[in-house]
Amino acid sequence: MALTNCKECNSEISDKAFDCPKCGAKLRKPERSFFGKIIKYTFIVFNLLMLLWFVTGVGSAAQTVDAAASEAEQAGAAIGTGIGAMLIITIWVFGDLILGIMTLLTRPKK
Ligand SMILES: [Zn+2]
Structure with a gap:
């Protein structure tokens, strides 16, 4: 599991996350x-x-x-x-x- 930084709050989060667990910013849309x-x-x-x-x-x-x-x-x-x-x-x-x-x-x- 790679880590990336949230665009909004800059905290380290999983690159698999759809939204930031800290600030709730939408990172990417889940794909069908x-x-x-x-x-x-x-x-x-x-x-x-x-x-x-x-x-x-x-x-x-x-x-x-x-x-x-x-x-x-x-x-x-x-x-x-x-x-x-x-x-x-x-x-x-x-x-x-x-x-x-x-x-x-x-x-x-x-
Ligand atoms: Zn965030």
Whole structure:
């Protein structure tokens, strides 16, 4: 274990320390593990994809309903869009929950 000096109070501290035990100054950020980084980026990409899917899915479903369609067709399309949106949101919430827990579990440790 090598020793280094704190930038703030100049006391000798371990170079493995994340913050100074004397004055509490932040010395360096704890790094995420490689797996943790993958989870973190998967989480971000997943949310972007779900948002894209939600916007394009609901958007294209709404386009299929034109003014000439009968009331029954319009109602059917509205229900279809509702179920589709519900499905996307359900997958989104569950995916976020799983990835969120994994992100928490792979958080950098001090
Ligand atoms: Zn210090």
